[in-house]
Amino acid sequence: MIKVDLNATVADTEDRGWELGLSAYRKLFLIREAENAILRYYPEDEMKSPMHMSMGQEAGAVGVCLALRERGQIFATYRSHAAFLARTENVHAFFAELYGRTTGPAQGKGGSMHLSLPAEGHVCSSAIVGSCLPLAVGAAFAYRSRREDKISCVFFGDGALDEGAFWESINTACVMKLPVIFVCEDNDWAVHTGREARAGYDSIVQVMRKTRCLAESMDTTDVEKIAAFTSNLIDQAQQKQTPAFLRLKCCRYLEHVGINSDLAAGYRSAAEVDSWRARDPIDSQRQRLRQRGLPEAVLLNLEAEVLQTIEAAVTAAKNAAPPSPAELWTGVLP
Amino acid sequence: MRKISYAGAVNEALAQQMRLDPSIFVYGIGVPDHKRIFGTLNGLLEEFGTERCFDTPLCEDTMTGFGVGAAVSGMRPVHVHIRVDFLLLAMNQLVNMASTMAYGSGGKLQVPMVIRAIVGRGWGQGYQHSKSLHSFFAHVPGLKVVLPTTPYDAKGLMTAALQENSPTVFIEHRWLHWAEEEVPESSYTVPIGKARILREGTDLTIVTASWMAVESLRAAEVLSRRGISIEVVDLRTISPLDEATIAASVAKTGYCLAADGDWVPYGLASEISAVVSEQCFGQLKAPVARIGFAFTPCPTVRCLEDEFYPNFGRIVRKVESMLSLEPTDLRDEFSYSHERKFKGPF
Numbered sequence: 001m002i003k004v005d006l007n008a009t010v011a012d013t014e015d016r017g018w019e020l021g022l023s024a025y026r027k028l029f030l031i032r033e034a035e036n037a038i039l040r041y042y043p044e045d046e047m048k049s050p051m052h053m054s055m056g057q058e059a060g061a062v063g064v065c066l067a068l069r070e071r072g073q074i075f076a077t078y079r080s081h082a083a084f085l086a087r088t089e090n091v092h093a094f095f096a097e098l099y100g101r102t103t104g105p106a107q108g109k110g111g112s113m114h115l116s117l118p119a120e121g122h123v124c125s126s127a128i129v130g131s132c133l134p135l136a137v138g139a140a141f142a143y144r145s146r147r148e149d150k151i152s153c154v155f156f157g158d159g160a161l162d163e164g165a166f167w168e169s170i171n172t173a174c175v176m177k178l179p180v181i182f183v184c185e186d187n188d189w190a191v192h193t194g195r196e197a198r199a200g201y202d203s204i205v206q207v208m209r210k211t212r213c214l215a216e217s218m219d220t221t222d223v224e225k226i227a228a229f230t231s232n233l234i235d236q237a238q239q240k241q242t243p244a245f246l247r248l249k250c251c252r253y254l255e256h257v258g259i260n261s262d263l264a265a266g267y268r269s270a271a272e273v274d275s276w277r278a279r280d281p282i283d284s285q286r287q288r289l290r291q292r293g294l295p296e297a298v299l300l301n302l303e304a305e306v307l308q309t310i311e312a313a314v315t316a317a318k319n320a321a322p323p324s325p326a327e328l329w330t331g332v333l334p
Numbered sequence: 335m336r337k338i339s340y341a342g343a344v345n346e347a348l349a350q351q352m353r354l355d356p357s358i359f360v361y362g363i364g365v366p367d368h369k370r371i372f373g374t375l376n377g378l379l380e381e382f383g384t385e386r387c388f389d390t391p392l393c394e395d396t397m398t399g400f401g402v403g404a405a406v407s408g409m410r411p412v413h414v415h416i417r418v419d420f421l422l423l424a425m426n427q428l429v430n431m432a433s434t435m436a437y438g439s440g441g442k443l444q445v446p447m448v449i450r451a452i453v454g455r456g457w458g459q460g461y462q463h464s465k466s467l468h469s470f471f472a473h474v475p476g477l478k479v480v481l482p483t484t485p486y487d488a489k490g491l492m493t494a495a496l497q498e499n500s501p502t503v504f505i506e507h508r509w510l511h512w513a514e515e516e517v518p519e520s521s522y523t524v525p526i527g528k529a530r531i532l533r534e535g536t537d538l539t540i541v542t543a544s545w546m547a548v549e550s551l552r553a554a555e556v557l558s559r560r561g562i563s564i565e566v567v568d569l570r571t572i573s574p575l576d577e578a579t580i581a582a583s584v585a586k587t588g589y590c591l592a593a594d595g596d597w598v599p600y601g602l603a604s605e606i607s608a609v610v611s612e613q614c615f616g617q618l619k620a621p622v623a624r625i626g627f628a629f630t631p632c633p634t635v636r637c638l639e640d641e642f643y644p645n646f647g648r649i650v651r652k653v654e655s656m657l658s659l660e661p662t663d664l665r666d667e668f669s670y671s672h673e674r675k676f677k678g679p680f
Binding site for chain 1: 357359385390391393395396397398399400401402403404405406407408409411426427430431435436437438439440441442443444475476478499500574
């Protein structure tokens, strides 16, 4: 492990305004490496939870969560490793839940598809496409009723655009003028079904612009651009008292569910995935920080610290106890 | 004590609890319109304003999820549906989301939400405005299902539901809305999950709920003139089910008729039958009998509708066959209908 004197360089980064860029990189690297740890340990078959990997899609979750800050309460999907870690950075809770241990937030009753840590800003995740959108709208109503400085944000894939709950939620949020940010992580695929088979319109953003919500689209892996743009979108939405819809074009590197590549299946273009990998969000952010003059040592130190945290989380999860059989019956009716 | 109607009792429970708890809000299609959901929401808009009493777009599923989202964020939503049938549009949010939130979050999220739905009947309601479906909801762990019969219980159970931390489906039969009885003005609760002996008896137990409890009481009254003593157990809540009260009654009488205002196969009557078979097998003097809707969609035309619904006469006949009695002459007996409203008291 590389040892670096962090104290000297942290002051440097703050002085040069690197703080946001560095915290973005930390989140990106944490998510990518946590998923790399899943790739390493999943074959041991101790994490018995269907894995819908975020790999390739990290920039959206991180950029949006940076823009939301502490006031953001997020709702997500079965593919929410990135959103969960971007919002909470709680890698211990993450692995404990994936391993199904008593130390997990839901003691393994939720697993990978139902990550939830409300005290740290991740309210819940659903494995039924589109099902968290209405919850985000209702939560926004609650925040407004209680005059709380919170914003609700819901992440969903482009498959959710096909669901009635999407249109109903947008409509309701517009009618009630609620502070919800709808974030569509558009990776083109609903499992293996492409948009030609699903969309009766050309551009979802154009359609959304006909409603009373602000609607924007981005096609980038640049986390800082996403953070800045989203921050601006949230400000505008708050000013105008409307919900906001943000479509983020992205690429799912791996198969729909599981830890492998599925390019050999031939249903999507390998060249396109390669073009996304060439502008990988984690690598790009690292290069940018280096180009800005951030010392390599700072990055290496940060990476070493993150990797250590991940390994510690995996080890702690493996060593933690699984729930007792009696736990099956607790918590059905609080 | 003053008498109020069932609809008035629901209204009073809501108003009283809304005064005490600012997190309660009432919403749903048509909630603030001039009809105020059969008068059950009278005065709420005026007293609590549009933030706590409001109309919604026609999207039952999303508005149910809206309630779940508000509930996990500290509110107590009361979602109102003028027919139970419309709740079928909300099954995803009820079954996949509301019922699993607490369990799936390790208890970190709770859904203190009440889903009120009204059962329609008569004057051509037909097959999409007449369902009760209580056993659909009772089949799902994580939902509580309440269907009060009397105004007293309606107020007490609504008050309890508004203090409950689990999603509670609260089913009101439209014909019960007119029933009147003495109801205390002050706030009180009736415990969720507890049945009530509506009429004591020694010869046969009828286990029932909601409108069928009224029909069961009518049947008990008719049979009492022949010296037959019927005990009527009004379940009030069907999930959790008060098995102990059912078992104690059947152990006493040795006979059980499960009378339900819903379809029989896989339904509440069948569940009661199973519970009684498991817990009272040694005491039973005859097999448990079940009575409910004809296993058809509900027809619109009156003459067929009369065939579809079980009533006190059908119950009397069933009891007679269970106890090997000669048929009672029912030709001059009064029967409730849409026009001849039941107004209580119990």
